[in-house]
Amino acid sequence: MDKLTYYQNEFTDWLFDKNNCHTYWVIESGEKIGCCYRSEAFVEWLNRFVLKDSLQKAAVVEKEICIWDKNLPEVFF
Numbered sequence: 001m002d003k004l005t006y007y008q009n010e011f012t013d014w015l016f017d018k019n020n021c022h023t024y025w026v027i028e029s030g031e032k033i034g035c036c037y038r039s040e041a042f043v044e045w046l047n048r049f050v051l052k053d054s055l056q057k058a059a060v061v062e063k064e065i066c067i068w069d070k071n072l073p074e075v076f077f
Contacts, residue, residue: 004073011045012077039063042075 014020015035024037035041039060046058068074 004075007046007050008042008075008077010049011042014045014049015041037077042077 015022015024015037018032022041024035024041025032026034026036043058043060051057
């Protein structure tokens, strides 16, 4: 497993763990029923947990890209 896949899996585990308090929960009748998120959620998680002690932080640079460099890594959720 490469590092990108590892971080993707760690993020997904954190995101859907009902013990975690974050702003991405969909709540119905007071119950967490799922998550609604975009790339900002992954970037927030990276900065809070993976890069917490780093001076460099992740950021969303562009959204809804129609053409991209196939040589760059991709994360799909």
